[in-house]
Amino acid sequence: MDKQHSQCPVEFTVNMVGGKYKLVILYQLAIHGVRRFNELRRELSNITPRTLTRQLRELESDGLINRQVYSEIPPKVEYSLSETGKSLYSLLLQFEKWGLNYMANNPK
Amino acid sequence: MDKQHSQCPVEFTVNMVGGKYKLVILYQLAIHGVRRFNELRRELSNITPRTLTRQLRELESDGLINRQVYSEIPPKVEYSLSETGKSLYSLLLQFEKWGLNYMANNPK
DNA sequence: CTGTATCCTACTCGATACTG
DNA sequence: CAGTATCGAGTAGGATACAG
Secondary structure: OOHHHOOOHHHHHHHHHOOOOHHHHHHHHHHHOEEEHHHHHHHOOOOOHHHHHHHHHHHHHOOOEEEEEEOOOOOEEEEEEOHHHHOOHHHHHHHHHHHHHHHHHOOO | OOHHHOOOHHHHHHHHHOOOOHHHHHHHHHHHOEEEHHHHHHHOOOOOHHHHHHHHHHHHHOOOEEEEEEOOOOOEEEEEEOHHHHOOHHHHHHHHHHHHHHHHHOOO
């Protein structure tokens, strides 16, 4: 994604949280605080486990989310926003707000 | 893109302004007010005319930008934010702000 | 429950040449 | 100047089965 080579701050942020699911994942984590793998899977209607795993790994390696593994059986893994991820909060709210507003003014 | 079938407002907005260039285009229009085709082309470093055309057409058909054609030779076309597009202003600023901040705290 | 492993499709975007 | 036409490559993401 060439994340480090973007001069434009908007382009940089897009490269960071772009794609079909990342902002929605972050949004769910922002709303709920903590989510488990299968909870996210249900909330992102059609995502496949392979894709969800990849998105979560990328978000983690970019430092936007935390992954907390509990060594139990059955396994339990909790995802949550990191401090950096939380700094996206108002951006996420803008997305929510704009979407709600657009949908309200352009009913299907 | 199934724009009308998103229940989640965040997902809806992502479908609207997602992709590699749309937010950057909107950002340039927000900054400069009015831009011509080749001005945008220069500002979006590596975009091809084909891709730029497609992004602009999609933004136009979604009602986010205006396309003003002047019947002159040589041709002149000006792009600008529509009222709906302008309602993305604070969202665009969040992208700019977050990118600047992240880059400042994570120097290359 | 939380993933991996394979395989595959579809779509986005790039390169390049050309036009009114 | 503002695009269009063709062609092609890369990759995001889907389907499905399986594993620790």
